[in-house]
Amino acid sequence: MMSGIFIVVFGAILAATYASLTRAARDGAQTSLRRATNQLARVSEAGIGSGTLRYRAVGRDQAVVDALRRASRRSGARKLSGPTRADTSATTPTLTAALNQLRTPADSGAPIELWSASGQRVGFAGENRLESLKPGSDERKSAAGVSFDGLDTIAPFDTLQVGKLFTDKGHARFWIVIPVMDAGIPIGYIAKRSAIAVNPQTERNLRALVGEAVSIYYHNSDGTGWTTLAGRIASPPLVDSAGGTGRTRPGSGPVVWGENQTVGMPFVVAMEEPLSAVLAGPRSIVRSLGALSLVLLLIGTVVSWRIARRITDPLRTITSAAETIAGGDYETRVPPTGDAELVRLAESFNEMVAEITGGREALEKQTAVANSASRAKSEFLATMSHELRTPLNAIGGYVELLEMELRGPVNDAQRRDLLRIRAAQQHVLGLISAMLDLSRIEAGRVTYDLQPLALDPFLAGLDGLVAPQAATKSFELDYIPVDSSLGVLADRDKLRQVLLNLLSNAIRHTPAGGRITLDAAAIDDDRVAVHVQDTGPGIPESKHEQIFEPFVQLDRSLAHPREGVGLGLSISRDLARGMGGELTVRNQPSGGACFTLTLRRAKVVEGTPPMSFTGEMPAGVHAGTAVDGSPNRVMSLRSTPPSG
Numbered sequence: 001m002m003s004g005i006f007i008v009v010f011g012a013i014l015a016a017t018y019a020s021l022t023r024a025a026r027d028g029a030q031t032s033l034r035r036a037t038n039q040l041a042r043v044s045e046a047g048i049g050s051g052t053l054r055y056r057a058v059g060r061d062q063a064v065v066d067a068l069r070r071a072s073r074r075s076g077a078r079k080l081s082g083p084t085r086a087d088t089s090a091t092t093p094t095l096t097a098a099l100n101q102l103r104t105p106a107d108s109g110a111p112i113e114l115w116s117a118s119g120q121r122v123g124f125a126g127e128n129r130l131e132s133l134k135p136g137s138d139e140r141k142s143a144a145g146v147s148f149d150g151l152d153t154i155a156p157f158d159t160l161q162v163g164k165l166f167t168d169k170g171h172a173r174f175w176i177v178i179p180v181m182d183a184g185i186p187i188g189y190i191a192k193r194s195a196i197a198v199n200p201q202t203e204r205n206l207r208a209l210v211g212e213a214v215s216i217y218y219h220n221s222d223g224t225g226w227t228t229l230a231g232r233i234a235s236p237p238l239v240d241s242a243g244g245t246g247r248t249r250p251g252s253g254p255v256v257w258g259e260n261q262t263v264g265m266p267f268v269v270a271m272e273e274p275l276s277a278v279l280a281g282p283r284s285i286v287r288s289l290g291a292l293s294l295v296l297l298l299i300g301t302v303v304s305w306r307i308a309r310r311i312t313d314p315l316r317t318i319t320s321a322a323e324t325i326a327g328g329d330y331e332t333r334v335p336p337t338g339d340a341e342l343v344r345l346a347e348s349f350n351e352m353v354a355e356i357t358g359g360r361e362a363l364e365k366q367t368a369v370a371n372s373a374s375r376a377k378s379e380f381l382a383t384m385s386h387e388l389r390t391p392l393n394a395i396g397g398y399v400e401l402l403e404m405e406l407r408g409p410v411n412d413a414q415r416r417d418l419l420r421i422r423a424a425q426q427h428v429l430g431l432i433s434a435m436l437d438l439s440r441i442e443a444g445r446v447t448y449d450l451q452p453l454a455l456d457p458f459l460a461g462l463d464g465l466v467a468p469q470a471a472t473k474s475f476e477l478d479y480i481p482v483d484s485s486l487g488v489l490a491d492r493d494k495l496r497q498v499l500l501n502l503l504s505n506a507i508r509h510t511p512a513g514g515r516i517t518l519d520a521a522a523i524d525d526d527r528v529a530v531h532v533q534d535t536g537p538g539i540p541e542s543k544h545e546q547i548f549e550p551f552v553q554l555d556r557s558l559a560h561p562r563e564g565v566g567l568g569l570s571i572s573r574d575l576a577r578g579m580g581g582e583l584t585v586r587n588q589p590s591g592g593a594c595f596t597l598t599l600r601r602a603k604v605v606e607g608t609p610p611m612s613f614t615g616e617m618p619a620g621v622h623a624g625t626a627v628d629g630s631p632n633r634v635m636s637l638r639s640t641p642p643s644g
Helices: 002-059 062-075 093-102 200-210 280-326 340-403 412-442 455-460 463-470 492-509 568-578
Strands: 112-116 121-125 166-168 171-182 185-195 215-220 247-249 253-261 267-274 451-454 476-479 486-490 515-522 527-534 582-587 593-603
Touching: 002 093, 002 171, 002 185, 002 200, 002 253, 002 267, 002 280, 062 093, 062 112, 062 121, 062 171, 062 185, 093 112, 093 121, 093 185, 247 267, 280 340, 340 412, 412 568, 451 455, 451 492, 451 593, 455 486, 455 492, 455 515, 455 527, 463 476, 463 492, 486 492, 486 515, 486 527, 492 515, 492 527, 492 568, 492 593, 568 582, 568 593
Parallel strands: 476 515
Antiparallel strands: 112 121, 112 185, 166 171, 171 185, 215 267, 247 253, 253 267, 451 486, 486 593, 515 527, 527 593, 582 593
């Protein structure tokens, strides 16, 4: 985990560092290129400016002026309709020498032309290449009538003019033109064809300034005529179609570029550097940082691992000891080794184990005592139940003999007393049966015969057992029929005992004029819920779990007497859980309590006949006669269609 954290942290730092260095390198390269192109443009301007003095000096040379004056007299000072071939006889050695003053070592042999104001070539120096001038159409002529590649127009001003770059035999050329003035009037022009050429030493100086990876170009202001610093023809870079700000050089990829316009000339100085070369520095730095980070990561991982081992080894030992103790071996102890904190932890653990061992021994003794007491209680209950049932059954037998008048006639008062005796005898037998059931459940001697059971006939058949008990109170006891295919997996006798206990409790706690409802519904594909609802006072939420404990009865006081000993709900929940279900209680919004018995769902065969129950009432259910000895009025469950 620590290594993963280190990797994420170092990765984030390297990514941020690379982004920052890349942005700084790109901005720095672009600023450097703009500064360099600005300096080179100023140098080019200065070169042309310094050449202006030489051109003006040649224009004032007497041989040049005389040649132009003679040409003017021969033409009669008229303008030609277009450039014509010159009279080469007018080119004298003196004129040639004057024009050759403009020649430089870089453009040796390049033509230097002398043109009249009417557009007639008066003389030349260097190559006699009249055809290379390529006169233009009448529409392209200037007022002077002279037009050729690289110089669209010649203005009659006393200034040096530079033409556009054009291609001549694979090399870039441009024209330099200056008017020849006589008494303030231009009488002709000196035109020199120059080439882009930089002294090798100058180029080395530029490379040292901007770097070897930088490419230097000249091009016209309109984007044409791209040429290298050595005068070789070049292609322009590709402009990104998306934003229009990026440049890509075929074969080199994206480039960082800068350019500056030369003042007084139609040239633009441009420089570009491959982005890969610009980013080489940041990438090298990031690689170095990455290597350093990897070394630090390895060192940190090793150190963290050693520190973790110093901590985790003792903790692993303590964990293993705890697992051993959890398995029942209470003799295990942890050796107190390591740092002071780990020693204290080991000692505390050993003290805890010693306390657990002592507590376990005390608990075992208490458990043994409790088990002995429970066995004694069970034996006592079994013995007392047996001893009590025998005389109670005898009492019941003698009551029946008296009721049959075998000992003589019985008057009405005596018969009522006999009924009271029978009711008391049945009540005591019910209490004894409940205690026996609880004893058998606690001892684990209860068996369950779980089979699919159709709910509708089963629930409808409960009226024969609950109606006598409900006859003493004037309230409605309704059964809402359920789907005939709805069934549960349960023990028939145990389920009957649970439901009769719930109905009996509802009858006892529902005041006169109230209502008890019995219904059932499927919760999902696996479970079914049976509800017993009443309109009694309800049960406080704080007592919802307490009422399921043995011998617990709410409001058991002289002012609120209750029948039984508080075992019915406890037995019912144990039986529900024994069948794989659950018994819960909740209060209804409208008042009263709702007990819900949840059981596993089972498939049953439709059309099962209703069940009728006979025999002794289960524990906690009392029926027969009223406590005053009067006969019970039978009250059947009303079958009420389900609402909705």
